[in-house]
Amino acid sequence: MQTMQTPLPKLSFKEQMHQAREDAILQSTCQLLGEKAFDTMTMDDVANAVGIAKASLYKHFSSKEELCSAAMVQILGRVQAFLGGLSEDMPAQDKLRALVRWSLERLLAKEMPLLPSRNSSLRAQLMDNKAYIDGLIAVSDQIGQWITEAQAQGVINPELPPLVVLYTLYARACDPVVSFLKEGGLYSDADIVELVLRTCFEGLAAR
Amino acid sequence: MQTMQTPLPKLSFKEQMHQAREDAILQSTCQLLGEKAFDTMTMDDVANAVGIAKASLYKHFSSKEELCSAAMVQILGRVQAFLGGLSEDMPAQDKLRALVRWSLERLLAKEMPLLPSRNSSLRAQLMDNKAYIDGLIAVSDQIGQWITEAQAQGVINPELPPLVVLYTLYARACDPVVSFLKEGGLYSDADIVELVLRTCFEGLAAR
DNA sequence: GTCTATATGACGATAGAC
């Protein structure tokens, strides 16, 4: 990923190894959080996925909550990278649709952690994590801008509060309809994305 | 609820007490499953809520899974009772909207258990529970009938597969947008219901 | 820093007195 590390002061081999190991841990954690919930994912799962001893995890992260918070920050980074990569001159509504499409694809690939559920002990930790909060605000601001833009153009319903639109878009990243349809086996992944995308933007009622 | 018990052969006081205790356990379990997930709810929670010893729970239900399955069946019964209480001559789409409205109100009151999540050990147990499966099929058939009816009338988008519509309606019973908006504190419960209902049926795009 | 081994605590489930 990071092929342009030369400007950084050179890292010792030890530090590079440390960093690489930590990246591997985070990568496995992101994957596992996409497959199961925070509560059911265990540190043994992570250790086995990375291929190191469980105790070694605690040399990098002081608790399960801290590890998963770091993973969530990494996920947020990917979202920001995706948002930043969208063409400037794309209409606002198309950017919103592209975002939802991308979220659904991540969800189908089990790469996107479910949003922290209400009673998870992870939630409290995340709300105290400045990097997470800052990232979440940055993402929300960017999307919120597109929402108001699309509403000004009259393509997104201007009567809906932007916050409601934002949350409705966010919720697609953990939409259970995706797994229902997936388990049914009747539709391809591409079909599922299109169907959920359509019900999200066009609604169930006929037009 | 059941005021017409006279046709049943008379229950001994002991049996009545047994039944009453069991109803209380189920009632508390339904409430708790509305507040937290299956995995985070403990048998101690249930025992404390009912006001009995944990061991006593196991005289009524042989396992946590069996207890929660029975609770889910009870919830399904409430759904069926609600569906059956809807006026016969109400247009199909209005029945669907009434169902979603009711689901959202239950969710706001924390009375509706979240749908069994993907990796919960409850899921497997539920799929082996005939009463649950039968109830789920009955509910789905009833709603499916209204969906095709509304599609034939052209008020629900006829291009959407009925199964997609059904799942989209089901998913409102655990829509995270509700708790997001609730925690934001900007909207009343009634506002939240109307906003989610509108985005569900009318979509985000302007009409 | 990595490992093996273990401390600590939570929770589902059971034993046995009453």
Add this chain to the structure above:
DNA sequence: GTCTATCGTCATATAGAC
């Protein structure tokens, strides 16, 4: 059938050797 007390298991986290 209800209780108190306890077992067995599993998961987080730590101790201590290397």
